[in-house]
Amino acid sequence: MRNRRGLFIVLVMIFSAGITPIVIRITQSEGMPSLVIVWIRLWLVSIGLAPLIWTRYRKELARLTKRQVLLSFIAGFWLSLNLLLLFAALEYTSVLMTSVLRRTTPMWIVLPEIILFGVVFSRRFWLSLVVTLAGVTMVGLGGLSAVEAGSDPLLGGAMALCGSLCFGAYLLIGRQLNNLIPPLLYSFLVFFSSALVTSVFVIATDTPVIGYSLNGYLWAIVVTILAQVLGHVFMNLTLQFFTATAVAIILQVGVVLSAIIALFVFGEIPSLLQVIGSALVIYGVIVTTMEQTKAKWKHRPQTRK
Secondary structure (H helix, E strand, C coil), X not given: CHHHHHHHHHHHHHHHHHHHHXXXXXXXHCCCCHHHHHHHHHHHHHHHHHHHHHHHCHHHHHXXXXXXXXXXXXXXXXXXXXXXXXXXXXXXXXXXXXXXXXXXXXXXXXXXXXXXXXXXXXXXXXXXXXXXXXXXXXXXXXXXXXXXXCCCHHHHHHHHHHHHHHHHHHHHHHHHHCCCCCHHHHHHHHXXXXXXXXXXXXXXXXXXXXXXXXXXXXXXXXXXXHHHHHHXXXXXXXXXXXXXXXXXXXXXXXXXXXXXXXXXXXXXXXXXXXHHHHHHXXXXXXXXXXXXXXXXXXXXXXXXX
16 A cells, blocks of 8 residues: 555656646746746645644644754755746746756765765666666757757756756755655645745845736646645655655656657657657666665664664
């Protein structure tokens, strides 16, 4: 039953990761700034979760230590930066290139996870990491001739890469806290702190949050449901079953799914290189999932005898 639950959570997370960039691009086409979309997204989910947290996790909320609250807010800070950089990157470069570059997170978090959490990965795991990243690279290179590069691909690519670093920090903190705090409570703390950080950006840049089209607000709600509820909430749940590095690799499937959806929505036909790369990504994810299910990682001895 636990394995089935974990599989369902992973599938929902992958679906969200694949379709979210497409919906974000549609929302931006309605004339709504990226900062406003992120602001709406974070406050909607925070307000929506508040009654549930108060009724079900009031005792757990009162028992939180200062360190847990501080780490949750730090994770929220990194999450807000990740979202702002992702949305901004989509304004300057293509959906595919943004997805490829922001999914380089495994490259940045493997070493910290080994040092901080004492995680030991098998040889097959390392092979799956290499294969997956190679596949993602092929998907990106294969899309250069079929997808518009955007108004400023270098700037957009740099933003996506910086976003992947922020996302890695967010995953590492979540990995540490998810076994100590109920996942839903942790998600609320992170989303609320992210909403506060985003509000500071809104005020500092004097960006209006009203006056946009009805379609823009409706699509912003769709982004919230797909990305925040089905995406980040389920991702925090996934960290109970897999390591942060494994979650980051599993999310690579979202790159492939984005390319498939873009084929039907924007008429973007994938090249042969993209097809081969997609197959490598899927293979790498399957190997990673199998290795993590077998629990072939362990913490350094920290218990007292």
